Amino acid sequence: MRDEMLAMVFHGANDLRLEPVPRPHVDAGSALVKVEAAAVCASDIRIYKGDKAAKAGTILGHELAAVVVEAGKDVSAVQVGDRVTMYPVIACGRCFYCQHGYRNMCIARRTLGYEYDGGFAEYMLATREVLELGNLVKVPPGLSAEEAALAEPLACCINGLQVLGLQPGETIVIVGAGPMGLMLTKLARISGAGRIIVSEPNEQRLEVAGQMGADVKVNPTREDLPLKVKEATDGLGADAAVVTVGVPGVAWETLKAVRRMGRVNLFAGFPRGSEAKVDLNLVHYGMVTVTASQSTTLTQFQRALTLMATGKIDLKPLITHRFPLTQGPLAFEKKIALEGLKPEILPGLR
Numbered sequence: 001m002r003d004e005m006l007a008m009v010f011h012g013a014n015d016l017r018l019e020p021v022p023r024p025h026v027d028a029g030s031a032l033v034k035v036e037a038a039a040v041c042a043s044d045i046r047i048y049k050g051d052k053a054a055k056a057g058t059i060l061g062h063e064l065a066a067v068v069v070e071a072g073k074d075v076s077a078v079q080v081g082d083r084v085t086m087y088p089v090i091a092c093g094r095c096f097y098c099q100h101g102y103r104n105m106c107i108a109r110r111t112l113g114y115e116y117d118g119g120f121a122e123y124m125l126a127t128r129e130v131l132e133l134g135n136l137v138k139v140p141p142g143l144s145a146e147e148a149a150l151a152e153p154l155a156c157c158i159n160g161l162q163v164l165g166l167q168p169g170e171t172i173v174i175v176g177a178g179p180m181g182l183m184l185t186k187l188a189r190i191s192g193a194g195r196i197i198v199s200e201p202n203e204q205r206l207e208v209a210g211q212m213g214a215d216v217k218v219n220p221t222r223e224d225l226p227l228k229v230k231e232a233t234d235g236l237g238a239d240a241a242v243v244t245v246g247v248p249g250v251a252w253e254t255l256k257a258v259r260r261m262g263r264v265n266l267f268a269g270f271p272r273g274s275e276a277k278v279d280l281n282l283v284h285y286g287m288v289t290v291t292a293s294q295s296t297t298l299t300q301f302q303r304a305l306t307l308m309a310t311g312k313i314d315l316k317p318l319i320t321h322r323f324p325l326t327q328g329p330l331a332f333e334k335k336i337a338l339e340g341l342k343p344e345i346l347p348g349l350r
Contacts, residue, residue: 001069006347007059007121008328013050016060018328021121028074029128031136033066033084036145038119039319040335040343041153042178043269047114048332051271054114061345062088062112064119065139065148077131083139085148086119087301088112090130104159104295119149120328122347137302140309146322146344147308150183150315154304155296156267157183161191162300163293164240164265168192171233173225173257174214176244177205179318179342180267182212184242186313189213197232199225202338208317226256233259242267248276258288266292318342324349 005023010016026032038061046052047060054060068082078084090110091103098106112118117125126136139148157180166172172193174184177200188196189212198214200206201221210217218228229238237259243251246268254264255278283290296304307313320340323331324347331343 005122006325007117008061008325008345010047010054010056010058010060012056014048016048016329016332018326021059023123024117024125026070026072026125027128028072029131030072031068031075031078031126031131032070033124033126033136034069035064035066035119035121035124035347036083037065037149038345038347039063039149039153040331040345042180042335044113045332045335046269052269058113058115059117059119059121059124060113061119061121062114063149063152064124065145066119066124069123072128074128075131077134078126078136078138083145083148084126084136085139085151085305086112086124086126086130087135087137087296087298088118088152089295089298090116090135091133093133101297101299104297120325120345122325134298137298137305140305143305143309146319146346147315148305149344150318150342151301151304151308152296153180154183154187154307154313154315155301156180156293157187158300158303159296160184160242160265160267160293161187163291164242164263166191166193166240169194170239171195171197173197173199173229173238173241173254174209174244175199175225175241175250175254176268177202177209178244181242181244182208182318182341183313183315184244184267185209185212185214186315190307190312195232197229197238205341208341211317220253225253229257237262239263241265244268246270246274248274252276252278255282255288255290260286261288262286263289263291266290269294319344322346322349
């Protein structure tokens with residue numbers, strides 16, 4: 001095995017370089033994995049553009065699947081040949097949030113692809129700390145690497161609906177039909193949502209939303225979302241809504257689409273310094289609950305793998321582009337241009 005490998009290294013805003021770097025060294029408590037698939041996330045694009053912080057010199061990529069190729073003598077959690085993915089939150093394990101099962105809220109967290117070298121590389125190291133935390137999770141039999149790489153975003157969607165408290169038979173509005181919005185649509189469908197309304201300006205994505213389970217499709221560039229929701233609910237409004245696009249004005253429009261005592265989850269991250277003008281009386285007198293969710297717990301991550309492995313959710317239609325690592329920058333270009341849905345980097349692709 002050669003001493004160098006190819007990786008996509010973040011050096012600062014608008015400075016992502018495909019370059020050779022030293023291959024990680026395995027010690028007694030660590031394991032080396034060979035990356036099979038790594039998906040490009042909207043968060044990766046925000047890091048690249050400088051809208052989200054990451055440590056300079058870090059290899060990006062937090063959605064991945066791999067196979068263990070080397071393990072230290074003290075490693076017992078995995079062995080060579082195991083197919084794995086990685087829960088991306090490297091938590092302290094000691095703070096209030098960790099002690100209560102919310103590692104994603106850890107006050108000292110580090111994150112794969114932000115401060116810890118991620119999956120846009122030929123190989124990745126799972127340190128002793130990562131292994132002891134149980135972050136290296138085995139991929140269930142029969143699940144492809146391309147699908148397993150989507151465990152993290154699907155787990156984030158599980159977190160979003162769990163925080164929202166979606167109940168069987170309820171009407172939900174999903175704002176945005178990008179990969180996350182589409183995953184939420186499918187997840188809401190199998191979770192028993194009575195009516196799913198999806199808002200999306202891109203007609204192609206809106207059609208995919210219909211295929212994923214949307215009952216009502218709204219194009220907000222030519223239709224009034226709150227009005228369309230009221231029409232679909234006999235004037236009542238939706239029980240719940242999820243905002244998957246980081247546009248402050250869209251969040252305000254969504255608040256007007258839910259009924260009194262409805263709930264809105266701010267699922268998407270917003271640009272730094274984002275503010276929105278909100279009619280507080282609408283929230284107060286309507287008793288509207290505004291929630292938010294970010295990242296995922298390890299339990300939700302494991303549940304995402306189970307949903308895919310058992311065939312409850314098929315995310316293969318979302319993978320629209322596949323690139324070898326040598327064309328990794330092109331995957332970013334496609335994502336930035338909103339071409340397709342989910343590009344994946346497959347280091348072994350030739």
